[in-house]
Amino acid sequence: MTDSSNLIRIIKEIQPHEIYHLAAQSHVHISFEVPEYTANADGLGTLRLLEAVRFLDLQESTKIYNASTSELFGNSKIIPQNEETPFNPRSPYAIAKLYSFYITKNFREAYNLFACNGILFNHESPRRGENFVTRKITLSISNILRGKQNKLYLGNLDAKRDWGYAPDYVEAMWLMLQQKRPDDYVISTGESYSVRNFAESAFREIDINLEWIGEGFEERGVNSETGEVLVEVSPDYFRPADVDFLLGDSSKARKELGWEPKIGFNDLVKIMVQADVKQLKKKSVIY
Ligand code: GDP
Secondary structure (H helix, E strand, O other), X not given: OOOHHHHHHHHHHHOOOEEEXXXXXXXXXXXXXXXXXXXXXHHHHHHHHHHHHHHOOOOOOOEEEEEEEHHHXXXXXXXXXXXXXXXXXXXXXXXXXXXXXXXXXXXXXXXOOEEEEEEEOOXXXXXXXXXXXXXXXXXXXXXXXXXXXXXXXXXXXXXXXXXXXXHHHHHHHHHHHOOOOOOOEEEOOOOOEEHHHHHHHHHHHOOOOEEEEOOHHHOEEEEXXXXXXXXXXXXXXXXXXXXXXXXXXXXXXXXXXXXXXXXXHHHHHHHHHHHHHHHHHHHHHHO
């Protein structure tokens, strides 16, 4: 995304009918460490892609999906958030994605490009990067089961997210490009849970009941039966500015795309825990 000539070359070679632009430096915390690179890859990267399609005169034949994000809403006072909710970004990642959102909309309006922004709330699966909180929790659980790790260190336990299942969200991306006209859509489940809730449900999958004791950095999640400390809070995982609460209203997508999520929060946690536990079982046979 940082190299125009290669973007042009590959689009010229493939002449795609549909482009799903998902490439990014997509980790919010990392964006505070590498803000300039994030702006380049996530913000200008989208411009390079749109310009490549335009230079190659493909605007009639190539449709573009742009991965926009609920992070644009930041700490919005309006709950739930839909396509009309004002943006209030809280990280270099979200600010780069704000540019990406508007440049996509601008190319649609200025050059008649079939370009859509999917404002997707968090979407998770066993393929989630290991440094996102859901996967970090499910991977740690399988490590704890194998005796490879004693504890899980987390940051803001009270951050709430509208967590959906990635395959459901990919279907929504595809549906956007099958419509008569390009538009922007919020994709979300309409339910919000905290990091604490995710950890509790994930441990429940392996029959451990987490109980919380203490406060702030001293808070701990312990096994209610044995008293063993399984979760600790570490300042390392807090962000300079965090988004505390996100809840999406995807009624437009439900009405116009006929989309709805199939997998809810409890099934999502189950799928992710089971996948990591199974994966590690497989590895433990090999080694
Ligand atoms: P994001 O919504 O794209 O930032 O997805 P993440 O999975 O990275 O973070 C979701 C929320 O979990 C954020 O509010 C984080 O501050 C919070 N969180 C709490 N502990 C952790 C942690 O150890 N790692 C990460 N990545 N996030 C954490």
